[in-house]
Amino acid sequence: MGSDSAAIDVRGVSRIFKGAGQDEVRALDNVSVAIRQNEFFTLLGPSGCGKTTLLRLIAGFDFPTEGEIRLYGEDIAALPPYKRPVNTVFQNYALFPHMTVAQNIGFGLEMLGKLKEEIAARVAEMLALVRMSELKDRRTSQISGGQQQRVALARALAPRPKVLLLDEPLSALDFKLRKDMQIELKRLQHETGITFIFVTHDQEEALTMSDRIAVMNKGRILQVGSPQDIYVRPSERFVANFIGDTNFLKARAVGAKGGKVKLDLSSGGSLSADLPPEGLSVGEVTVVVRPENASISEIKGSDFAGNVENIVYFGTDTHVHLKLADGLPFIVRQQNSAGSTAAVKIGDKVGVSVVPGTAKVIRD
Amino acid sequence: MATADEIAEHARLADIRQRWWLSAPALIIIFFAAIGPLAIVLLYSFMVKGDYGDVKYWQFSLDAWTNVLLERDIFDETLSIADAHLVILWRSVWLSFLTTVATLLLGFPTAFFISTRSEHRRDLWLFLITIPFWTNILIRTFAMQEVVRNEGIVNSVLMALGVINSPVQIMFTDWAVLFGMIYVYLPLMVLPIYASMEKLDFRMVEAGYDLYATRLGVLRRIIIPLVKPGIIAGSILVFIPALGAYVIPRVLGGGKSMMLGNLIELQFGQGRNWPLGAALSITLMVIVTIALLAYVRNAMRSGASHGH
Numbered sequence: 001m002g003s004d005s006a007a008i009d010v011r012g013v014s015r016i017f018k019g020a021g022q023d024e025v026r027a028l029d030n031v032s033v034a035i036r037q038n039e040f041f042t043l044l045g046p047s048g049c050g051k052t053t054l055l056r057l058i059a060g061f062d063f064p065t066e067g068e069i070r071l072y073g074e075d076i077a078a079l080p081p082y083k084r085p086v087n088t089v090f091q092n093y094a095l096f097p098h099m100t101v102a103q104n105i106g107f108g109l110e111m112l113g114k115l116k117e118e119i120a121a122r123v124a125e126m127l128a129l130v131r132m133s134e135l136k137d138r139r140t141s142q143i144s145g146g147q148q149q150r151v152a153l154a155r156a157l158a159p160r161p162k163v164l165l166l167d168e169p170l171s172a173l174d175f176k177l178r179k180d181m182q183i184e185l186k187r188l189q190h191e192t193g194i195t196f197i198f199v200t201h202d203q204e205e206a207l208t209m210s211d212r213i214a215v216m217n218k219g220r221i222l223q224v225g226s227p228q229d230i231y232v233r234p235s236e237r238f239v240a241n242f243i244g245d246t247n248f249l250k251a252r253a254v255g256a257k258g259g260k261v262k263l264d265l266s267s268g269g270s271l272s273a274d275l276p277p278e279g280l281s282v283g284e285v286t287v288v289v290r291p292e293n294a295s296i297s298e299i300k301g302s303d304f305a306g307n308v309e310n311i312v313y314f315g316t317d318t319h320v321h322l323k324l325a326d327g328l329p330f331i332v333r334q335q336n337s338a339g340s341t342a343a344v345k346i347g348d349k350v351g352v353s354v355v356p357g358t359a360k361v362i363r364d
Numbered sequence: 365m366a367t368a369d370e371i372a373e374h375a376r377l378a379d380i381r382q383r384w385w386l387s388a389p390a391l392i393i394i395f396f397a398a399i400g401p402l403a404i405v406l407l408y409s410f411m412v413k414g415d416y417g418d419v420k421y422w423q424f425s426l427d428a429w430t431n432v433l434l435e436r437d438i439f440d441e442t443l444s445i446a447d448a449h450l451v452i453l454w455r456s457v458w459l460s461f462l463t464t465v466a467t468l469l470l471g472f473p474t475a476f477f478i479s480t481r482s483e484h485r486r487d488l489w490l491f492l493i494t495i496p497f498w499t500n501i502l503i504r505t506f507a508m509q510e511v512v513r514n515e516g517i518v519n520s521v522l523m524a525l526g527v528i529n530s531p532v533q534i535m536f537t538d539w540a541v542l543f544g545m546i547y548v549y550l551p552l553m554v555l556p557i558y559a560s561m562e563k564l565d566f567r568m569v570e571a572g573y574d575l576y577a578t579r580l581g582v583l584r585r586i587i588i589p590l591v592k593p594g595i596i597a598g599s600i601l602v603f604i605p606a607l608g609a610y611v612i613p614r615v616l617g618g619g620k621s622m623m624l625g626n627l628i629e630l631q632f633g634q635g636r637n638w639p640l641g642a643a644l645s646i647t648l649m650v651i652v653t654i655a656l657l658a659y660v661r662n663a664m665r666s667g668a669s670h671g672h
Contacts, residue, residue, distance in 0.1 A: 061570050081573040082581075094571040098589045107585075108575035159576065 006034040006070070007163055007195040008058060013067030013077075015053050027053040028064070029219040035163075035197060036212075040189050042198045044206040045216035046242070051199045054216075055165050058197065059088045071162060082111070087156035088165040092172065093148045095140040101151050102127065102136040108159035126154040129188070146177045153185075157192060166198045170205065182209055203243045207231065215239045231290075235276065236363040240288045247294070247330045249287040253280055253361075261361060263287060267324035269304025269352075273359035286364045291333035293358035296320060296344055302351025306330055308344050320344060322352065409642035417636040428639030432647055449627070449644075456624040457651065459538060460606035463545040464553075467602050468595065470546070471553035475594075476587075478554075479561040490558070493551050501548065505615045508544045509535065512616070540616040541623070545606050552605070553598040560594025561587075596663045603659075604652055624648050 015028040028050045035041045043051040056062040058069060060081035069077040076084050087108065095104050105126050109119045127133040130150035135143055140151065149169060156164055166185075170178045186209055189196045200206055206213050207227040214224045215238075223235040234240035237248065251263035251271065261280060263271045265287075273287050299305050306322035309329075315336070322330040332352060344350055409428050411419040430436075435446040478489040496504060511517050514531035522528045534540050568590065572582040588595070610625035617623070622630075624644065631641030 059574060061573070081570070082576045082578055086574075088571070088574045090567055090571060092567065094565070094567040096568060096571070096586060107572075107577075111576040111578075111581055111585075155575070 007037045008035040009070040011068040013064045016065045026219050031221055033214055033221055033224060037195055038193050040196045040209060040211045042200060042206045042210040042213045043216060044200060044203060044213050046201055049216040050219040051216050052167060055167055055199050059086060059165050060084050085162045087159060087161040089152050089156045089169045091167045093152040095148055095151055097140055100137050100139060104140060104151055105154045105158050112159060122158055126158045130154045145173055149181060163195045163197060166196060168199055233360055234362055237286060240362060245291050247289045251285055251287050253285060265304050267304055267326040271303050271354060271359055273361050276361050285361050287359050287361055289354050289359050291331045293355045294332045294352050296332055297351045297353045299351035302353050305349060305351050308346050308348045308350060405642045405645055409639050409646055411639050413637050413639050417638060419638050428643040431640050432643050452622050452624060452627050456607055459542055460603050462542055463549060463606045464599050464603045466546045467550050467553040471550055471557055474554050475557035475561050478558055493554050497551060501611050504548055505544055505612050508547055509616060512540050512543060536618040536620050538621050541613045541621050544612040544616045545609060549602045549606055552601040556597035557591060557594040560591040564590050607652055608648060
């Protein structure tokens with residue numbers, strides 16, 4: 001995994017916080033991940049999963065208990081933040097209230113001891129990049145949340161960091177502004193060619209913006225991959241559950257051939273599914289099926305059957321909630337295009353067909 | 365029948381009357397506790413002094429004001445600069461200034477230390493800082509005397525260590541007064557700075573470090589500008605009472621290191637020159653006001669960027 005060409009190479013990093021008495025909290029537990037140059041990399045997970053701790057270790061606000069953090073091959077884990085060519089966009093922006101917009105953006109360059117003319121030129125360039133040139137002499141308290149966000153971005157980008165860290169920067173914005181800023185962030189990353197490490201708990205944000213995503217939980221990285229990888233081939237239950245809507249089925253393997261496994265479902269039917277890369281465990285296994293990869297059909301010829309418990313209309317599609325014979329819930333998402341209205345009623349017993357190749361066996 | 369305008373006018377007048385009634389207690393206190401006594405002091409400073417203290421009422425003279433800065437020779441009646449008064453005036457301003465600087469240098473790190481402790485530790489430290497407030501100032505000053513006198517702690521320790529052979533004279537010098545004032549006024553500097561520092565968002569400090577500022581850079585460019593209101597308040601709270609200090613120079617400075625407060629007391633006591641005492645009091649007030657205006661204006665200008 002680790003190579004010197006990686007922008008950031010995290011190797012076996014743990015961060016243990018000493019609690020009261022003998023308690024200790026493993027905020028990060030032997031985490032390794034390599035982040036490539038010019039990549040939009042997202043750390044995704046619920047609050048308390050360790051994603052912000054990892055970001056703070058890369059920024060230098062905190063130091064690992066064990067392990068190495070390499071920036072283009074150089075171990076930076078022990079350097080103070082002001083000696084790392086890495087800048088941060090903070091969750092609440094942390095703009096300096098006693099300085100103007102332009103002074104905020106120029107602060108990093110000023111601290112690096114750049115010449116006045118050079119700072120002025122770079123600040124003007126950054127103001128143009130984030131489209132804030134007219135407001136350069138405003139106080140940071142006199143501009144809106146979205147504008148503060150742009151200033152925070154410009155301030156962090158001005159010293160030309162090798163890596164930009166973003167700590168849930170969009171969480172304070174309202175829905176519409178958040179959508180705009182997502183596009184803006186992608187544009188900035190593309191234009192500057194800087195490696196972005198983005199922390200979020202919003203799976204949709206992660207899917208739409210990232211080149212690659214690391215899904216984290218309880219101080220560990222569970223899976224690293226492109227948004228498609230993570231969505232289509234989740235490695236375990238937590239990942240499948242955290243990203244998108246998912247159905248879980250219980251089954252027993254009855255025969256495997258060529259990466260496929262034949263499964264007897266505990267609800268009665270049978271299904272063919274993809275094996276996980278690390279092979280199959282003995283006994284009962286868990287299978288995931290995304291709701292959009294299943295459809296309602298005649299019981300005869302279907303993969304398995306269930307009772308309709310609820311029907312929820314969403315405009316573009318309709319969710320049919322089923323209860324299977326073993327008591328597990330199962331949701332089928334039907335698109336509401338003209339002519340695709342399978343008429344079902346609550347209480348009906350219906351069949352379910354799964355698109356071949358979309359069911360995956362996962363680690364539980 | 366009253367027109368709408370008349371009714372509105374009536375209501376407006378009633379409203380004004382009511383406001384006066386409601387603010388009457390505050391106005392009465394301001395008049396009797398602040399403006400009234402001040403007016404009497406001002407009036408006394410323009411009257412002829414009585415033979416055994418007090419003043420000769422309604423006999424006006426500018427003698428007291430002349431005597432603030434000048435003195436009349438008892439033999440040939442010529443006027444010359446009142447050296448003694450100027451020395452005392454200068455000493456008061458200089459010692460108060462030094463006290464303010466010293467308490468700032470000591471108080472700022474103290475406030476920073478307290479504000480970076482955990483929540484319940486802070487309360488303990490604040491409690492310790494305020495303990496001297498509960499002790500009578502006379503007792504605190506005598507305690508200081510115990511430290512600096514010739515047979516006191518400082519001299520005993522230095523002599524025991526062999527650093528000095530005979531006691532260093534600290535008592536009854538400007539140094540003793542300065543030490544005493546620093547000790548007594550330090551909490552007045554720590555508390556307002558702490559109040560500002562507690563509100564400081566430490567993510568600002570992290571942002572500073574992130575943007576390549578060293579520890580010194582963060583202190584100079586981020587922490588100090590953000591706690592400036594506390595520094596201003598603390599400096600004012602120390603400088604003003606220091607300028608009018610009476611007990612501390614009386615006990616620690618003796619007759620040799622008098623300050624304005626002692627000089628004023630002297631005029632109302634042994635000096636039996638109430639008009640001069642009154643004039644000196646007014647002079648002290650004017651100095652304080654000028655110093656304050658200059659300081660606040662200066663602080664506002666350099667901290668102008670910390671606006672809304």
